[in-house]
Amino acid sequence: MSQQASLHPMLNVAIKAARAAGAIINRASMDLDILKINTKSPNDFVTEVDQAAEKVIIETLLQAYPDHGILAEESGREYGAKHSEFVWIIDPLDGTTNFIHGLPMYCVSIALAHRGVVQQAVVYDPTRNDLFYATKGRGAFLNDRRLRVSKRTRLSDALIGTGFPFRRGDNFKRYMKMFEAVMVECAGLRRPGAAALDLCYVAAGYYDAFFETGLQPWDVAAGSLIITEAGGLIGNFTGEADFLHQREVVAGSPKIYGQLVQILAPYTRVITAEEAEGDAKPADGKAAGKKKTADAAGVVAADAAAAPKKRAAVRIRKDELGGEGA
Template sequence: MHPTLNIAVKAARRAASIINRASVDVDLLKVHAKSPNDFVTEIDRAAEAAIIEVLREAYPEHGILAEESGESGDTANCEYQWIIDPLDGTTNFIHGFPQYAVSIALAKNGVLEQAVVYDPTRNELFTASKGRGAFLNDRRIRVSKRIRLNESLIGTGFPFRQFDHVDAYLAMFRELTQKTAGIRRPGSAALDLAWLACGRIDGFWEMGLSPWDMAAGVLLIQEAGGLVSDLAGESDYMTTGNVVAGTPKIFTQLLPIIQAWRPATLQA
């Protein structure tokens, strides 16, 4: 395992221990709304602090982009930047719905190089290093071999922060409901992308994500043989927050349907 990936795994496990302890008494958590339908708990902040402590101890010169604390370090001149979501699926977590994860990625000059998505409820550790493949608990993983959209299970995320494009999303959802074997919305984009990488779902799309929601998952998919793009079929998903992903065969069938309903006012 690459040294930086090893540190990321250590940080993810440290955060997960905090999350697991808190999951026993979620009713006691203090929950705050950052915006409508977007929540943060003291556990999000504690887990993020634990991750940053581990990363800073090993790599004090690296920049950090984290969901709760934002950017830190000399990001303009940093060659490396860690992209962190300490608890992806907070709404699930505070309801006791066991679908959430720790997500940590490392980018070098804007290129994703290391990825960790850790599911503390199942003790599933997804890892990837650029050019070295993707793994689940040390077992090599690949995207599914499914080639027909009508036999595919597709993941998505419903709009929950902004609703400007909800009609376009519902049009995409309506068509794909009729043209696939099913659509799932578990509520953690990081895990959805990891599950695509290991073949549990065959495609995924969502709009309005943040870099920390998708950074690690994107690298997992790419290293597992899948394809990822923004809504225009380009690679600007980390900036636009809009992502389409899938197995090579399913991606090429999924993307045109998404594009057909993309409003002109929506960025790629």
């Protein structure tokens, strides 16, 4: 029996939704000249394709599970049940800038969190028809192939993925310092421009690790489960599990992850509740606010805002990723 035939019912619905969104994206990629593009903020774009893909995902999910909640990049918490224990976390098109330019590196990302723990994850690359997916406790897969993180143990041999800051207000100088600190210690750095896909590349062993700042929950929720189910580790820059709302993430095979955390720990920056107030803005531009975002996703550590300014670097095991902030 193929792996596909024995998937969890909720994962099957997520795959159906991801493929429907991928079909919309593929059709639109054939005629980029007529694409309508809006600017959310400088260098941060949204297209009618993002919105159409998100619409079909939400419709597919709520048709099957009308009592579930939704946290989506373009519409925030506008759809779905507001206080459900089940929340779908959706990025309909991660890598919009690549898509606009015809660079075939973008994907659909869908995760399901239950009581704060990501249980199901799908990342679909429509250009390659590559389907990455995982169910908590049942492993991670690319199409029908089981995924495992790489076996490399030395950072000097490692290929590391990253993402450059691009929004106004991002701390470019801080990023350049950490970029240099990592670059001189590893075999190479890559920046394709779609974080959800980058995380899957860690799970598949294409990268040995990945780090980025400025990410939102929908960028990392699905990829985080796919990585841990492939035997990898994921956390914030000090190795703690509250990365989803801290806008910083590092992931990798266990040995490389530990070495990368040591390099990145000095660059960590605790996000306060006030700073997170602008997180997860719906399409109309009104801030959802951290409280609403956290309630919807069920995935933020309750004491994240009260975390100390200096935190010791710690290793996070796969079995520690449950509970709040996972």
